[in-house]
Amino acid sequence: MTTAPQVGWSFLRTRRWIGYFALLIVFSIACVWLGNWQFERRAEARAEIARIDNNYDAAPMTLSDAVPSFTDFDEDARKWQPVELRGQYVGEEYLARNRPGVNGVGSNLLQAFELDNGTVVFIDRGWVPVSGTDVVPEGLPAAPEGETTVLARLRASEPEIPGRTSVGRFVPSINGTELAQVAGLEEDVYTGAYGQLIEEHPAAETGVLAVRPERDEGPHLSYALQWYVFILIATIGLAYGARQEFRSFNAEGESVRREDERRAERKRKRGPSDADEEDALLGS
Structure with a gap:
């Protein structure tokens, strides 16, 4: 007897999909950590700019x-x-x-x-x-x-x-x-x-003296936001994959259901077989 394929969203409870969700969580945690690190780097750069503005001149x-x-x-x-x-x-x-x-x-x-x-x-x-x-x-x-x-x-x-x-x-x-x-x-x-x-x-010969530092906070903000965008992309990708698998499972399930219905209809039109009549006599 053939077992009907999974229908609906039940496939999300399989080990494979639980593994996908676990990887997404680990990836998201890593991205959040890296994003916050970039925010900290930006804060340090902005603090340095403030020191230059306040003290240099x-x-x-x-x-x-x-x-x-x-x-x-x-x-x-x-x-x-x-x-x-x-x-x-x-x-x-x-x-x-x-x-x-x-x-x-x-x-x-x-x-x-x-x-x-x-x-x-x-x-x-x-x-x-x-x-x-x-x-x-x-x-x-x-x-x-x-x-x-x-x-x-x-x-x-x-x-x-x-x-x-x-x-x-x-x-x-x-x-x-x-x-x-x-x-x-x-x-x-x-x-x-x-x-x-x-x-x-009095003035004397010196080495090459340091020049004024640049007031540049660097690309840390864009890098930080980039890590959060990666989380969004990964989440959308996983959701898309789940949706595709949902359609595949349900299409296959619908195909099996229709085949069962056609088989039952053919059987009804043919009438009961000898085996069915013997089963009926034995059950009576």
């Missing part, structure tokens, strides 16, 4: 007012804030290696600046085309000697890079604590922040 502050703590720095409030420093450059130059620049990979030129009150902050005097960690070349841009006024923008001390260490006067990052150790400075050193040079008086 602000009036210069004193370092002690802008950075009350030697070890901590409020990046949200003070990143890009100009500060005016008076004092003198001290010690040797150091090079933060592996920095992209106008002519490829080079280094950022760093030197300690001692303020008139005896505190010390490191100044990034620009990018120079020096790569490698072997020997500091001759002819690096020399800082002014004696009393100097420096205008710089504040940046947060960079984190240490795991597995990378200082080699001579080359450092892996602009990390205030590591720079202080390499330079042999122990007290009254600003390790939470450093200054990105704008100008200095």
Whole structure:
């Protein structure tokens, strides 16, 4: 006896379709996570734009007012804030290696600046085309000697890079604590922040100074919405597949039903067969 195919939406309870629904749920969760990650990236970009707008062209502050703590720095409030420093450059130059620049990979030129009150902050005097960690070349841009006024923008001390260490006067990052150790400075050193040079008086040769950062929040919003569109597309695709299968099952079921009706009609017209009469006699 032939079993009639499934009719209606009952096929949605099969293991195959339950698996499809489970995959859709997992896919949707992943898309939501990725979409929210892009929203967070956009929020970070917009916060950076706000810092640029608020601080980049602000009036210069004193370092002690802008950075009350030697070890901590409020990046949200003070990143890009100009500060005016008076004092003198001290010690040797150091090079933060592996920095992209106008002519490829080079280094950022760093030197300690001692303020008139005896505190010390490191100044990034620009990018120079020096790569490698072997020997500091001759002819690096020399800082002014004696009393100097420096205008710089504040940046947060960079984190240490795991597995990378200082080699001579080359450092892996602009990390205030590591720079202080390499330079042999122990007290009254600003390790939470450093200054990105704008100008200095008397003027001296510098590396390539940093340019104004772009006010660009990037494509994060479109990427975030894209992940939610993927959920919609997947849902529509699954619904379309279910609809097609529904039509297929019901078309097949309707075909079987009609064949049964035709068979019953032929049987009625022929009358009862010998087997049917024997069954009737046995049942009586």
